Amino acid sequence: MAEFTLELNDDQKQVRDWLHGFAADVIRPAASEWDEREETPWPVIQEAAKVGIYSLDFYAQQFFDPTGLGIPMAMEELFWGDAGIALSIVGTGLAAVGVLANGTEEQIGTWIPQMYGDANDVKVAAFCSSEPDAGSDVASMRTRAVYDQAKDEWVLNGTKTWATNGGIANVHVVVAVVDAELGSKGHASFIVPPQTPGLSQGQKFKKHGIRASHTAEVVLEDVRVPGHCLLGGKEKLDQRLARARERAASGGERVKNAAMATFEASRPAVGAMAVGTARAAYEVALDYAKTRTQFGRPIIDNQGIAFQLADMRTQIDAARLLVWRASWMATAGKPFDSAEGSMSKLYASETAKKVTAQAIQILGGNGFTREYPVERMHRDAAIYTIFEGTSEIQRLVIARTLSGMPIR
Numbered sequence: 001m002a003e004f005t006l007e008l009n010d011d012q013k014q015v016r017d018w019l020h021g022f023a024a025d026v027i028r029p030a031a032s033e034w035d036e037r038e039e040t041p042w043p044v045i046q047e048a049a050k051v052g053i054y055s056l057d058f059y060a061q062q063f064f065d066p067t068g069l070g071i072p073m074a075m076e077e078l079f080w081g082d083a084g085i086a087l088s089i090v091g092t093g094l095a096a097v098g099v100l101a102n103g104t105e106e107q108i109g110t111w112i113p114q115m116y117g118d119a120n121d122v123k124v125a126a127f128c129s130s131e132p133d134a135g136s137d138v139a140s141m142r143t144r145a146v147y148d149q150a151k152d153e154w155v156l157n158g159t160k161t162w163a164t165n166g167g168i169a170n171v172h173v174v175v176a177v178v179d180a181e182l183g184s185k186g187h188a189s190f191i192v193p194p195q196t197p198g199l200s201q202g203q204k205f206k207k208h209g210i211r212a213s214h215t216a217e218v219v220l221e222d223v224r225v226p227g228h229c230l231l232g233g234k235e236k237l238d239q240r241l242a243r244a245r246e247r248a249a250s251g252g253e254r255v256k257n258a259a260m261a262t263f264e265a266s267r268p269a270v271g272a273m274a275v276g277t278a279r280a281a282y283e284v285a286l287d288y289a290k291t292r293t294q295f296g297r298p299i300i301d302n303q304g305i306a307f308q309l310a311d312m313r314t315q316i317d318a319a320r321l322l323v324w325r326a327s328w329m330a331t332a333g334k335p336f337d338s339a340e341g342s343m344s345k346l347y348a349s350e351t352a353k354k355v356t357a358q359a360i361q362i363l364g365g366n367g368f369t370r371e372y373p374v375e376r377m378h379r380d381a382a383i384y385t386i387f388e389g390t391s392e393i394q395r396l397v398i399a400r401t402l403s404g405m406p407i408r
Helices: 010-037 042-051 056-063 070-081 083-090 092-102 105-116 180-186 234-250 258-291 303-332 340-368 374-385 391-403
Strands: 125-128 144-148 153-164 171-177 187-192 199-204 215-226
Touching: 010 042, 010 070, 010 083, 010 374, 042 083, 056 070, 056 092, 056 105, 070 083, 070 258, 070 303, 083 258, 083 374, 092 105, 092 125, 092 171, 092 187, 092 258, 105 171, 153 171, 153 187, 171 215, 180 187, 180 234, 187 215, 258 303, 258 340, 258 374, 303 340, 340 374, 340 391
Parallel strands: 125 171
Antiparallel strands: 125 153, 144 153, 144 171, 153 215, 171 187, 199 215
């Protein structure tokens, strides 16, 4: 277990600088175009694959960084470039985390490479959990998975929504109900292989921000997947359901469900994304304040502007520290006794919204136009307080953890 440190080692600094260069030279110049087009930036993803950023090996190296800082460092730099394009590059990672959190070694080795493809033929993957009537309230999920014992197949029916890469993915990871009486404890995750009959894309959403990232509904109509596509395997599922039934009967402790395991593993990473966007907007505002003159002097000489920038920088650094702490704790196997993962996501998300709004204010009328990137950054930042658990849900998780109440 690595000791907690705030100093990146030489290898980490080299990776950070490499990612920053890619974000500055490849992502940023393309950001405005793909935001306007509202399409997946396949050429940029392919460039990321060519240099090794969009690959299983790269994310594995960052994921297994013993300090825990590999993933948040990578997320911050890529999202500093542009949130929409960066999410298109890293969106596959949520599905990969779903397999890593719940799958067997064989499933991990089989399916994660198919999520990425290679530099000549890039692929993407989708994690499908939310539904039209079940976002934060995962217990209301309606998508069902029924086991056909005679054929050793699972039959999936339902509609998923807000799925990043939904419908265009090579591999879909779908969370479904296998025992409705157990609520969220009766869920399981399934791999839907490429070109499986019955899976189709529903509505593609036109969004306020992160418009270069594909978000759509996924419709499942009698989708049959082999038994080995149940993440973790049936024996493990049966044992987990049996324990859940026993605890439900005795009023015992809760059992972690498959979707929650994925979200808990990814929340600090989302916080790092928010830090990257906030930092980008702050840097634009700082540079503008130094060079924009009014009444014969740079506007940063005005205390009203200077104090805003001071607050922005302080909040960004505080958010990064919370993200790094949670990431280190997760890698070190330390429990989130005070919901430190949710804390990091909550504070970083709220910071991104606030800092990007302040950046627009500092730029004045220019900040409100698309000639400057802070307008886009502000639109992008709005998603951080919504996806993978709204700020209200993060506060609920934190409050219930502190009070000892169960988190359902």
